[in-house]
Structures are given as structure tokens and as C-alpha cells.
Amino acid sequence: MDPTDPLTNHTPAGKIRTLIRGATGRCSVDGNLLVSARWTKLPDTCSRCGIKLERKEGQFVGAVGINTILSFGVMLIVMLAGIALTAPDIAVGRLVLATGAAALIAPLFLLPLSKTIWNAIDLLMIPLEPGEAPLLEHELAKKSA
Numbered sequence: 775m776d777p778t779d780p781l782t783n784h785t786p787a788g789k790i791r792t793l794i795r796g797a798t799g800r801c802s803v804d805g806n807l808l809v810s811a812r813w814t815k816l817p818d819t820c821s822r823c824g825i826k827l828e829r830k831e832g833q834f835v836g837a838v839g840i841n842t843i844l845s846f847g848v849m850l851i852v853m854l855a856g857i858a859l860t861a862p863d864i865a866v867g868r869l870v871l872a873t874g875a876a877a878l879i880a881p882l883f884l885l886p887l888s889k890t891i892w893n894a895i896d897l898l899m900i901p902l903e904p905g906e907a908p909l910l911e912h913e914l915a916k917k918s919a
């Protein structure tokens with residue numbers, strides 16, 4: 775770590791805050807909103823700090839893992855709600871249809887959030903390296919000058 779490097783002198787957000795930023799569709803570094811009303815149009819980089827959402831090649835696999843976990847969670851909730859609503863005569867056919875629909879829709883709906891969540895987790899495991907958030911580094915250099 776270079777003590778003169780503005781990036782290493784930058785105080786990053788805490789772990790919980792970083793994860794909350796990711797879970798709410800925000801940039802893990804600066805909290806800039808990335809997931810907007812145009813849900814499917816997630817930018818490749820944050821417009822405020824310049825960090826890439828896919829920091830390293832193959833990082834997409836982690837987002838797919840998060841997406842799978844979240845989608846199974848949605849399916850479980852749909853299934854348990856269906857059982858609770860129709861008990862004691864559980865409507866198995868409708869339950870299978872509803873859970874199947876959730877299995878098709880949830881991964882598409884949750885993909886942008888999965889990417890920001892995984893970016894936050896990745897940032898906690900591998901801290902920012904010089905050059906990764908060029909706009910933030912430029913801003914920090916301006917402040918320290």
C-alpha cells in the first residue's frame with residue numbers, strides 16, 4: 775500500500791454499508807444508483823467513480839451464483855405462501871405452476887441486483903486497486919491538492 779496514493783487514503787464504506795449499497799442496486803464504492811427505472815439497462819461502469827461492475831474477467835459467474843440463490847429464495851417464498859394459503863387441501867397443480875412461473879421470472883428480474891450485490895461482495899474480498907475507479911481517484915487527487 776502506497777501512503778501517498780489517494781485511493782488507499784480514501785476511507786471506504788463499512789462492510790454492512792457496502793453490502794446494503796449492493797443490495798439496493800447502488801455502486802459499492804460511492805453509493806451511486808445504478809439500477810434505475812430502466813431495469814434492464816444496467817451500466818457497465820459507475821458514472822460517478824468509474825468502477826466496472828465486472829471488475830475482472832469471469833466475475834459474471836459470481837453474479838449468476840447470487841442470482842441463483844435469490845431466485846431459489848423467491849421460489850421458496852412462493853411455494854410456502856401457496857401452501858399456507860391453500861392448507862389443508864394444498865392445490866398442488868397451481869402450486870407447481872406458480873413456483874414454475876417464479877422460477878422463470880425471478881432470475882430475469884433479479885439479475886441487475888445480483889450484479890450489484892456480487893460487486894459489493896467482490897469489493898469486500900478484493901479491495902479497490904489503483905486505476906479501478908479512475909473518476910474517484912481523480913476526485914480524491916483534486917481534494918488532496
Ligand SMILES: [Zn+2]
Nearest residue numbers: 801804820823
Ligand atoms: Zn461508483
